[in-house]
Amino acid sequence: MSFETFPEWRGKELDEILYECRELLEDTEYPTINRWRQNGGKVAGHFQVYFPEEIAHAAGMLPVKMGGAPVEPNSADSHFGSYLCSIIKTSLEVALNEKVKLDLFISHPICDAARNLAAIFGRNFDYPCQILYLPQNPNSSHSLQYLTDEYGRLKRLVEEITGNKITDEKLRASIEVYNQNRQYLREIYDIKRDTPWLLTADEGYALLAIGGLIPREEHNEVLKTVIPLIKSRVRKKEDRIRLVFEGGFCEQPPLDLIRMLGQTCYLVDDDFLIGMRWILSDVSLEGEPLRNLAHSYLEDSSYSPVQHDNRKPKEEMLLKRIEACDAGAVIIAAAKMCEPGLEEQVAYTHELDRKGIPYFVTEFEENMNSFDHLEMQVDTFLENLLF
């Protein structure tokens, strides 16, 4: 690859690569996005949870996950009232203070706050700011056709912004890149599940999350390099509780919180940035690419509190997740002021009560920086399980 947005990891040992990934994730100057722009590239910012990045990628744009940031929303605060989650504010903050410059902003109807975000961006920036209306009735027989058409609309918009025609060939090539990426991410999660002592919680998270900040080809290179290195690490298995973290589908807990959790238990599965793992297996390369993407979104996908699908009752999905990774306990988290997350907490805990699965309920904020109290609570919870 000739031009790279993230060359820092090249030629380094595993621990150093992982260090560079964490550094990138916490760098609020967004060096990779800026390098991309300096090189003449255009940027599509998309809000959580899922976005068909392949469509922007096929036109040569850099899709960037606007997933909040560990910053104070000093400029954005005056644009909002109280009672809001942090990610909404910090996503606007990084755009207002021009740390992230975009050519397109897309939000989704995931929740009441996020639906307002495209309108808010639209009032503050000249570039197109839109909602991509992912279907909220995936059970309708027409939802596949509808979503294919909606992706077609997005494709036309991206073509207009970039001046690049998106052919089926280009789309298939992008889908291949992303299929590869999803495959690598599955391998990372396999490691977390099967040999969690080889990869700490924050390392695993950083490897996943940098994908939202760099081109997927680069992400694939990083993952391809580190996966065998992780597998050949020599580390001893410890007697720790195997834990699932549920509640990271949108706003992300701070990396330090994840690190803290990983110090006392094995985080064997989670829903962090679930949009990046939304599609469960390869998107087909045969036939119509947009229809294939739509099909995978609807028929071969994960779950989250912000999508209702009669076929995926969320408590059942959570139980399946717990079972699949053989976890002994769950952290049921929600971002502060996150309506869907907080509502789902009740359903999850009632179900876990019924099944007698131990859980710990908590709220977090992406820019919280003190976890002493939380750490003590988690330790007590885990100790109670062990003894």
Added chain:
Amino acid sequence: MNSTPENKIVGRGNRDGAALFRDWYNDLSQTAETDGRAAYVFVMGSLNEILKSFDMPVVFPEINSLQTAVRRVAHDYLDEAEDHGYSPDICGYVKADYAVQKRGGEHPMGKIPKPSIAVLTNACNTYIKWAEIWERMYDIPIFTMDIPGTRQGGKPSLEGSVDFENDRRYVEAQIRELITLCEKVTGKKFDIDKLREVLKNTNSLHSSWEKVITLNQNTPAVFNALTDGTIFLGVANGLKGTPEGAKYFKELVEEMEYKVKNGIGTLTEEQYRLVFVGVPCYPIFRRFNELFTDWGGTFINSTYLWFASGGANRGFQYDLEDPIKSLSIGLLMSVRDAMDSMFHQEIMVESMVKDFKIDGIIYHPIKSCRTVSTGLADSRYHLSKKIDVPSLFIESDMMDRRVVTEAQMKNRIDAYFEGLASRRQRMGAH
């Protein structure tokens, strides 16, 4: 009181509205007492048009919840839901309803029947989370009528365009799926002529609703958009599609036209014409209004009248020759309009300021509702750069009295009106 024609007609909308409302709750109580079930629906896209054509009783849980606040017992219900694990930070409507359900339908207005089906739109995402609660509680089918909204502010797709048609076809397919589901739930066969009848009544209600709102362009205003408007909204939602609803609104138009003709305004001596943006403060509903009317402030229009009627303000007329297709167009346009008046309300507010001769804009974001509140500060900021109309921004809640501080509110409202008065002085007599 002597029964002059004026006494008969003026205030009729409020009197009849309250009576219809009581009857409606009595009917629901009767249904509940006989173990009957109802369809649970929401104000933004109730699909009453379909449900009424199956003669299903409908329950509006949002209205039930707001009634607990108006009747000052909401805290009891909220506490109960919070004891069951619901956060203080989520929508109070959801929590009050959860407690109503846990109490077997016990409600200050009567008894609420259990649901047989829940039908919701995506106009508010919390609707979906809310319906999931009933799905778990009662194991009933829930149907999400997904109505794609405007993709980019001020640029809704136009009827006849490819994008519009894509959305419309999706809505039409879902209408047909809902009909099949209703047949299953009720055991009745769908009757398209009955739907026509319901649509005819809805057409009448729609055009009257649009007229009523427009009549407030007159000075003095003929109704208070916040207080009277809430009564009208109750009927517009609950009795949409029925002959009673159509008749009520026809008479309401008559009343408002009579008032215009005779120069009869609201109870307030109108000094300042205000627009209300947000959701009313139900825990102190009357008092909240008085904080404005005491200064001669009258609410002339509100975004609430628009979105909480599911976009009926557009006055959409269904084509009875092609009812299903027409319903898909009407639903798409009306519910999309309701969403626009929440997410892009600066566009509506700007037009209201012009058409309704507005002196002030009152923003009332609330803790419970991110749908309506998230963008208010930003849109206020941008609108203030375009038009020179003083505005006030007060945060509280529509259910939770813990975040309603009347004294603080009063101070801010008083200061606002003092500002309006001195501005008027500066600008010369009104």
